[in-house]
Amino acid sequence: MLQYLIFQRKNVEQTLSIIKPDAVKQGFESQINERFEKSELRIVKQKKLHLTKEEAENFYAVHKERPFFNALVAYMTSGEVIVQVLEGENAVMRNREIMGATDPKAAAPGTIRKDFGQSIEANAVHGSDSLENATNEIKFFFGD
Ligand code: ATP
């Protein structure tokens, strides 16, 4: 038993979260942060900022060819966002689970997007979708 305790390693990860303009404007910050804390995702870094067009375009560069790209950039620059580093066991996938599906209408009950999202675009939060993207996105906002 002692050996088991000593050798059992938790898979602690960091992931990038963004509370998006719609959620910030409606004052959902503390309620969303409570969801993270309840799921044992610790907020280890956090800053509020207003993305420039260039920053939003760079952050969402993978979606450049998508029909919703210009609208997405306009939306993400429409107000302040809160950028966060969340840390915890399996943080990347755990955060994706509690965020819920991209479209709040399709998101499971009790998820952040179901409870705080307005539409498929204004869906309250962003969360990195892989450990590799998490590393790059954290670097993008917080440096090394
Ligand atoms: P995110 O990357 O923000 O965590 P996601 O991984 O669930 O969300 P993506 O497919 O990466 O979804 O899309 C990025 C963002 O682009 C979405 O969160 C949403 O704000 C917007 N978006 C996605 N699909 C659409 C769409 N069909 N119409 C309008 N906006 C969209």
Ligand code: MG
């Ligand atoms: Mg995504």
